[in-house]
Amino acid sequence: MPMGEFDLIKRYFDRPELRAGPVMSLGIGDDCATLDIPQGCQLAVSSDTLLAGTHFFADMKAHQIAHRCLAASVSDLAAMGATPAWFNLCLTLPHADPEWLADFSQGLATQAQACGISLAGGDTTKGPLSISIHVMGWAPTGAALTRSGANIGDAILVSGSLGDSAAGLQLMQTNRQAQGYLAQRYWQPTPRLALGQWLRHKASACVDVSDGLVQDLGHILKASACGADLQLEQLPLSAALVEQVAKAQAQDYAASGGEDFELCFTLPQAHLASALTYAQDSAVPITMIGTIGGELGCRIWHSDGAEYKPQSGYQHF
Amino acid sequence: MPMGEFDLIKRYFDRPELRAGPVMSLGIGDDCATLDIPQGCQLAVSSDTLLAGTHFFADMKAHQIAHRCLAASVSDLAAMGATPAWFNLCLTLPHADPEWLADFSQGLATQAQACGISLAGGDTTKGPLSISIHVMGWAPTGAALTRSGANIGDAILVSGSLGDSAAGLQLMQTNRQAQGYLAQRYWQPTPRLALGQWLRHKASACVDVSDGLVQDLGHILKASACGADLQLEQLPLSAALVEQVAKAQAQDYAASGGEDFELCFTLPQAHLASALTYAQDSAVPITMIGTIGGELGCRIWHSDGAEYKPQSGYQHF
Numbered sequence: 001m002p003m004g005e006f007d008l009i010k011r012y013f014d015r016p017e018l019r020a021g022p023v024m025s026l027g028i029g030d031d032c033a034t035l036d037i038p039q040g041c042q043l044a045v046s047s048d049t050l051l052a053g054t055h056f057f058a059d060m061k062a063h064q065i066a067h068r069c070l071a072a073s074v075s076d077l078a079a080m081g082a083t084p085a086w087f088n089l090c091l092t093l094p095h096a097d098p099e100w101l102a103d104f105s106q107g108l109a110t111q112a113q114a115c116g117i118s119l120a121g122g123d124t125t126k127g128p129l130s131i132s133i134h135v136m137g138w139a140p141t142g143a144a145l146t147r148s149g150a151n152i153g154d155a156i157l158v159s160g161s162l163g164d165s166a167a168g169l170q171l172m173q174t175n176r177q178a179q180g181y182l183a184q185r186y187w188q189p190t191p192r193l194a195l196g197q198w199l200r201h202k203a204s205a206c207v208d209v210s211d212g213l214v215q216d217l218g219h220i221l222k223a224s225a226c227g228a229d230l231q232l233e234q235l236p237l238s239a240a241l242v243e244q245v246a247k248a249q250a251q252d253y254a255a256s257g258g259e260d261f262e263l264c265f266t267l268p269q270a271h272l273a274s275a276l277t278y279a280q281d282s283a284v285p286i287t288m289i290g291t292i293g294g295e296l297g298c299r300i301w302h303s304d305g306a307e308y309k310p311q312s313g314y315q316h317f
Numbered sequence: 318m319p320m321g322e323f324d325l326i327k328r329y330f331d332r333p334e335l336r337a338g339p340v341m342s343l344g345i346g347d348d349c350a351t352l353d354i355p356q357g358c359q360l361a362v363s364s365d366t367l368l369a370g371t372h373f374f375a376d377m378k379a380h381q382i383a384h385r386c387l388a389a390s391v392s393d394l395a396a397m398g399a400t401p402a403w404f405n406l407c408l409t410l411p412h413a414d415p416e417w418l419a420d421f422s423q424g425l426a427t428q429a430q431a432c433g434i435s436l437a438g439g440d441t442t443k444g445p446l447s448i449s450i451h452v453m454g455w456a457p458t459g460a461a462l463t464r465s466g467a468n469i470g471d472a473i474l475v476s477g478s479l480g481d482s483a484a485g486l487q488l489m490q491t492n493r494q495a496q497g498y499l500a501q502r503y504w505q506p507t508p509r510l511a512l513g514q515w516l517r518h519k520a521s522a523c524v525d526v527s528d529g530l531v532q533d534l535g536h537i538l539k540a541s542a543c544g545a546d547l548q549l550e551q552l553p554l555s556a557a558l559v560e561q562v563a564k565a566q567a568q569d570y571a572a573s574g575g576e577d578f579e580l581c582f583t584l585p586q587a588h589l590a591s592a593l594t595y596a597q598d599s600a601v602p603i604t605m606i607g608t609i610g611g612e613l614g615c616r617i618w619h620s621d622g623a624e625y626k627p628q629s630g631y632q633h634f
Contacts, residue, residue: 026461035360035362036360037360044350045350045405046405050442054442079349090365127370134362144351206348223346
């Protein structure tokens, strides 16, 4: 007898391991979930669709797919400085394979627990493998980090290292079983939640690096009507990346490769010292990569003063 | 030059016609939208995925697809007695066809205005046509209608008429241009929002009829640990349905056909008279179709006392 939608939900998704976030007055199993936002806070919501073959490999392990999709979605909450709370999962599957579903559910639970987020509901449908996730969180009213507040003279910083995920993707393209740091950075990104929340009332603008640094920083520049000058040598590169590819390739990945899910943010100079101290204390590296200026556009400079021309970032259509 | 994701969003989705709901402190264009829930209210959320070929015809007019998908999603808010506020739209498209998108956007705006709901964000991706909608609304804390409160002796009622959408689907299967009441009930369902809100603190349980009356009422019976006796002759049939198909077929559609998006709810006898008065005043027909009993399961009776055996409802897998 084929497994019905309701059995499937009950078995793989209505699990205590998927309720690591705030208590829900009503979770999975009704027409809607009902959820309580703390007083004085605003709801922050974001939705992402990830398609097999476009955003992940259909033949990756199911727990890797779950991890990657949930982390990518939660990263939008990190970029707003929001506290994660709940998510809805819309899962489209070619067929209900118990082994695949058990592995997917396990990966989802691991990542949900890491983020402190609960599954509140969703939908399962039969079709080509794709995943739509709606994440919900909150931030004190007025404290959410937007893209539009960067000012001339602000420092531009990024967390962690850039370009790892693009290199990991290359590795996994030829070998789905690829192990090691770079592959892991591709399928197991870490949303920078604690950093995002620490930046409330400090950062003037923030985005997560999903489509590539130049493109995502470009959103800040456009929304804030300003420009940026970046130092190519300052882009943070991991030891693993530098070991794997030539330096010029590593820098291309760092400037234009997407899906590192690091935060790129602008900081008034007054907050720079405390941010660098926070980075040391929290073990989340933060690197200053440039400065906001009045001349529109994003320029990246080699150390010899020549201008570097980045590749274009990810195009959705 | 191909249209990028950001141009597409700007042109077709960042429109004032799509902001008929409550003001958003931050809408489309950042990593998250930030939204304010009125004090004393709970957030109600639901997500649905609709796939071309499964939940709608890929060659239906784009505005029909938009209307149908948004109405189906908002219907879950109606079933909770929630007030609609915002929705996120994840749209997966084979290609960005301006004519299709303009028609889709127009249909979405018309339905969003009818429901008083604003587009807060979402995602656009390239792939097989599918639509995931995440609806958000609110209800006073504790007032949301759930599936679990039905009690022995409660009346079972439905709004509107049943089976029309199943008959409309049959018509459109052979003729996508089908006009008339039944086809319209298929692609242009009406979420029963005002009724849902009126039922707060009155109905003991409520669902919307999406997978078929027997299956959806079954959710109430299971959650409330009770049973139901329905009168087949009482199932409300539209004049158009009775004219189109034989009576037995019309009753089968009414019992098991899905996607009418009417409300099925249980009401303590003390509220029955005021509900029927409300129905008259609001021009939303309400029909009593049976009674909640202690014996588990759902039984439907012919007028001669013989038991009617319904077909099974929609199976997602």
